[in-house]
Amino acid sequence: MNTIYGFGNALVDIEIKLEEAQLKEVGIEKGSMRHISSQDLNAFLDLYSDQIFSKLPGGSIANSLHAANQNNTTTHFSCSIGDDDYGEYFIDSFDDKRSSISFSKSKLSTGICLIFVTPDGQRTMAAHLGANLDLCPESIELERLQSSEFLLFDNFSISSPGGLETTKYALASAMKSKVCFGVSDISLVSENLENLQWLSNKGIHLLFGNKNEMSLINNSINMHAENILVTYGEEGASYNDISLQAPKIEIVNSNGAGDALIGTFLACLSTENDYTSLKKAVDYASEVCKSNGPRIK
DSSP: OOOEEEEOOOEEEEEEEOOHHHHHHHTSOTTOEEEOOHHHHHHHHHHTGGGEEEEEEEOHHHHHHHHHHHTTOOEEEEEEEESSHHHHHHHHTOOSTTEEEEEEEESSOOEEEEEEEOTTSOEEEEEEOGGGGGOOGGGOOHHHHHTOSEEEEETTGGGSHHHHHHHHHHHHHOTTSEEEEEOOOHHHHHHTHHHHHHHHTSOEEEEEEEHHHHHHHHHHOOOOEEEEEEEOGGGOEEETTEEEOOOOOOOSOOTTHHHHHHHHHHHHTTTSOHHHHHHHHHHHHHHHTTSSSSOOO
């Protein structure tokens, strides 16, 4: 049986070290995300070419599924990629025996997310979605979806016409799966308010996001979620009425920490109680923050 089925953005993360002053020049609020054009992408890559320090497979849901794999859970991911080297690189990252992938090919290039990392380890993102705009129901593998305990996706998926169509198809097909939805980014709440209203009536088992995202969505709409998971960065996380402090660490790079937390949490729920699952998830996410990249190999 497949435990977690996820769909969403397939991205290659290009991490760039920036000083605080340089980040101000980028023009994206620290800690947030902005979508950029291919022209902006190329301009940033040219400007900061000597400050690039890693190129790694990413995408929030894919990162979460990787963390779940690392915690002995079987997963499947659906996405849209370009017919290019980055697309092949992304596919090849699903090399764990517990992970599998299905995808549609797009004429657009594989998505790239620039991760600007400041000296305090905080990440700010600029995403060029590319092929992710062509996410479609054809990428879904029905047999695996219908045998999965959890269906995992986020706000990025419902922000494009193809992603919304894929979401509707997946929800209609996975009647027995517990729906887990990520708020993803503050900027997407107001942009996707109509789609969020629609989703709120579909029965959400778990709603998750960081404290700022959850505060905004709570003030904007009632998502009717059965369970709530909130991350607080260095302060830890909470699940319903359970709160846990994060261990004190020196943060190198926070990219992917929240993704890792939700993936680990869902993986642990199969064998552990809520408290232990949250504890293991917080600890694993803290480990992600100790090194570069969104995933622990």
